[in-house]
Amino acid sequence: MEIELTAEQRAFRESCGKLAANLAARWHRGRGPHDIDPPTPGDDSWSRVVDSGWLAIGLREENGGAGASVVDLTVLAERLGYHAVPAPVLGAVIAAEQLQTWNAPPGLLQDLAEGGLRLAPALDAGLRTLAGAAENSLAWDAAGAEAAVIPATGVAHALGDALPFADPTRAVRPLGAPSGLPAITLTPPGEQALARLGAFTLSLLTADLLGTMQAALDAAIDHARTREQFGAPIGSFQAVQQLLADGHVLVEATRSASYHAAWAVDALPGAEALRAARVAKAFASRSAVEVCESAVQVFGGIGMTWEAPAHIWLRRAHTGRTVFGDEHHHQGVIADDDPHRS
Amino acid sequence: MEIELTAEQRAFRESCGKLAANLAARWHRGRGPHDIDPPTPGDDSWSRVVDSGWLAIGLREENGGAGASVVDLTVLAERLGYHAVPAPVLGAVIAAEQLQTWNAPPGLLQDLAEGGLRLAPALDAGLRTLAGAAENSLAWDAAGAEAAVIPATGVAHALGDALPFADPTRAVRPLGAPSGLPAITLTPPGEQALARLGAFTLSLLTADLLGTMQAALDAAIDHARTREQFGAPIGSFQAVQQLLADGHVLVEATRSASYHAAWAVDALPGAEALRAARVAKAFASRSAVEVCESAVQVFGGIGMTWEAPAHIWLRRAHTGRTVFGDEHHHQGVIADDDPHRS
């Protein structure tokens, strides 16, 4: 057993964090829900994303990628969550991974890796799984994306305007008519490869949730250290300490689950990896909401205002929880895994 | 609206409390599970119960009772719970009420009211509802009882030895062969009267749970005031205060629910009263366990020992929760009350 990030991964984490903070700082969430910047990155931001190689590293080398491990990718996803980055990196990475799994031609994947073609993943209307057909399906994390591909048909669909979504850092857009892109020749993957794709997706979402809850907790701790009431920092009160300590426990447990799920995608057969990822996503979904709610509580009144960042984390926790299935969804699958009589 | 006990009810509460404390003090729970007094009351204790009129007050006057309200009876039940009285008063009262509902002859009910004949109610094997047949059924709160009657047949069944039961203050005994008592001629009640009987039973159990949780909370508060750690009473620590405050909230809410359920038995049609009683029993079942668990937590290590009373309350909370249906059972019924499609 060897359960920690390597020195290289820690260095990568730091560089990801720097760019993520920079990207987040370029976006302004406005003075209220009536006044929000769209999450679409500007050209300058997008070229920084492309130059960083974030869109390429996860792809195999023959497809223009660096063949990085899923653990590496979750290091990135955690930092994106931590800084609540609005640029649609996860959407682009998941769309590319899906096409790679469906054996898309290397040229297309290279286009994605280089950010020239911007795709988003298509999900069913309940945002639970990757869509099998275009009808009623929704592209997620689709700000600035040109299209979303339905692998079963190879057709790239144009995307409509963003729908109202609780999370202002990510866009959800309905699939429309086929876009101008030529149809793509794809080969359906085997069952294990499909399961691995599911595990891959859930691992990234888990890491995003981990970063989100860590950010909310860190900010709440900072606030508790400095905000004074009754002549003392509120962080010196036992009731506040109990809340924050429980938050830390959940963050660390989620981190363990996230590491395990990411490791499993590369190390275990697809079905086992998917099970590990379901466990991690279910745990992260409930824990992220709980920790972000605690953070809002510690912030007090100020945490309920639009100008405080607390609600952005809470929104990202809730939407990250919903997308690709919340804890009830995955626990339902786990419950059904056991055949039963009653 | 007039939602409080009358002066007479408060006086009755005090006199019930005195005798309940006395009965409890005559019973010793021993030095461990290997060394427990049975809950069967001695002759002297039982005659005090009979002399107090507890077995009679709830019955109608023509049946040798005093026609007291169900609120009065729950005043008694709450005090029985508070002192964790082992004498089978609730069992006897419920058995008598069941027979009165099934229109038993006045002479028999008078025997019960005077404590000459000692019966216990028969429940199904899951301890959820009054039994419809003798097979596999169990008499509850049956210490010292001679028999349990199955109303559908009018047959009184002898009772076997007490089964192992988590609560040492109450005996559960299997129904055996018909006892020597002559069969009783009974007339089935209507649907509303049966519903009222269900509401009656649940109201008494709710009040018993209320007393149990109040006793546990009071003792935990006393302990927190006197036990010192880190140079101060542990009750001055905010973390302990938070636990106990939440306990108090649950006790007061349960009291409101208990009053309402008891009032409803006499004031509303049977079906409505039963619904009110289900709500109260469900809420009391979860709350009693939560409050007693918190009390154990506040007691710390000492609360885990046999010699401390904390586990007796926790046991009584768990068994009172189970008997006549726990929160899941009643909430299941409430969920099914709404016809649904899914």
Place this chain on the structure above:
Amino acid sequence: MNFADDPAEAGFRAGLRAWLRDHLDEHREGTGYESAESVERTLRWHRALAEAGYVGLSLPAAYGGHGLPDVYEGILNEELATAGAPASPPIGHIAHAVADFASEELKARVLPGLLGCAEVWCQGFSEPGAGSDLAGLTTTATADGDRFVVNGQKIWTSGAMWSDRCLLLARTEPGLARHRGLSMLVVDMRSAGVDCREIVLASGSREFAEVFFDDVSVPAANLVGERGQGWRIAMHMLAYERGPADMGWVGRLGRVLAEAREDVRTGRVAADAGLRLRLAEAAVDVEVLRWHVARSLAGRGGGSDGAAGSVDKLLTTRVEQNLYRVVSDLAGPSFVLGAPGPFADYLWSRAQSIYGGTQQIQRQIVAQRVLGLPRA
């Protein structure tokens, strides 16, 4: 023991229902604070209620009230919520502060406008540095001949942008520590030196504001009660702030619950067995809350102590936050996707454990004042 209305209560309730049947349609557009129009609708609703005799129910008739027990305020709020009507004007506690403490002159001058809803009032208590620790507030009202000069800043002032007057808690006795140095003043919001800045909530609500006071002159005759009596009056207000409003809150939760059950019943929303059981659990909670609030309200004569109110608030928060958890799970993806209403309602449920004193402070109040546990 009687959980049902007595004949007078039943008559009041029936009359109110009839009035709502006849008048609610005129106010179907609802109320709000997002814009001048929605504020105008809010004021129109409040004035209609006042005209019909439904404002100031528990205030003495001499000052434009109706001299009824608190329980009538509870019935009013419950019926409005159950009917889906906008809420009643939240002024009972302000009116009681003035009616129970102010001079006859001040009462005669301001109560008719308040109770007739001709004037809009707000309450200036919380400050950026004094939220849960209200006694630590620093806004000063310095006595200067026949006036006070107010300087400082308030926050979370509901409706401040639209108010004519403010009941202000400020420090008048700089020599006295914490709560002993406070007094209560009626401040004209049109005075020179009063400045409001809107606070937009995460839910999108624009009801609150920060209020800045810069050398604001307030006539000494606008002092409510005596100098140094401010804390006592504020605590007195707390008793009127909760009880009756709680009934309205229960009515609102009951409506949310009923809608959710109807959605499940009709199949509009797909609910698995687990969700249906959680909904039944929430139904139990809401019903118990209703009987508990009724007991609190019926059990007190005029006013109750604030600590008992903390018990009710903790219970309400627990029930509400659990209910919204279930309702949001029932909504599934439409909780986060599409119309923002459900998510805004959820955010509001999270505020319940903060506004009016955090859950942590409420528990401490219960522990120390009700259970008698020692202070640290």
Place this chain on the structure above:
Amino acid sequence: MNFADDPAEAGFRAGLRAWLRDHLDEHREGTGYESAESVERTLRWHRALAEAGYVGLSLPAAYGGHGLPDVYEGILNEELATAGAPASPPIGHIAHAVADFASEELKARVLPGLLGCAEVWCQGFSEPGAGSDLAGLTTTATADGDRFVVNGQKIWTSGAMWSDRCLLLARTEPGLARHRGLSMLVVDMRSAGVDCREIVLASGSREFAEVFFDDVSVPAANLVGERGQGWRIAMHMLAYERGPADMGWVGRLGRVLAEAREDVRTGRVAADAGLRLRLAEAAVDVEVLRWHVARSLAGRGGGSDGAAGSVDKLLTTRVEQNLYRVVSDLAGPSFVLGAPGPFADYLWSRAQSIYGGTQQIQRQIVAQRVLGLPRA
């Protein structure tokens, strides 16, 4: 990142499984502390493990240990629990205290008996007045020439009635406050003046005792480390008390979970959809706990700080108490009726938030030492 065994770990695990296959049957009757016979069975099991080389895995070979990393202790405990075998002797932390601090003479004298399980040891830390506040203990060990004279009372001493020796934390420096005045001594439990009184738990367990020391003479050579070093040694022990034992605990919870799932799968227990979903939720918790504990254990070299242990303990308690809530609801009436095992297991799960420092204290440790929040 590698959650799987490396080749050496895998080899150790395979060897252990083979050994269990061959020897577990001899110990099917289980272990316990209820009677002389069950204690004899316990000792026989411990000695069998020691003989097979499974005791003192992380202790230096020079003192009878095996010089392996902590993770091997974790594998041992996990495999024992998963196989349903009795637990390993809980002496790792005691052995580390002696091995890492005692004189060569003392080590040579006592470690072979401890690691060979020829002698039974207990740990005398908690006192009636010093539970969560261990630094407030009052048992004294007064230096008197070449010996200490011990007076006082310990509580929650596991296995005291059957022990040969006790590692005792006592106050040797009356002039120094709280934790600075403490030292660690090895006390012969057969000494004159040592008296044990059994504590029966609510669950029926008879493992614990109170121990009374009345002018008990202890040779000065039995001092572990230096005078005044007791607190430091006790904190050092904490690091060895949790991690590997946590793996055993996870194994045990995994077994409870697997049995419950099997009961549902086979229909032995009727579970509605709500219960099946709650069981799946508990399964998620237990799996996450497993990976978390593995990460804690693998991530530390030799020993870790106690505050990280508090995180693991809080997580374990949360997971365990939720699991037992589900398991007890699955059991239905047989949770309270019939064999007392399920209820006793539940009571034990409630003790997890108390023993070894209450949940409240653990959270405070995490808040102050890990998160850096200020002390009150």
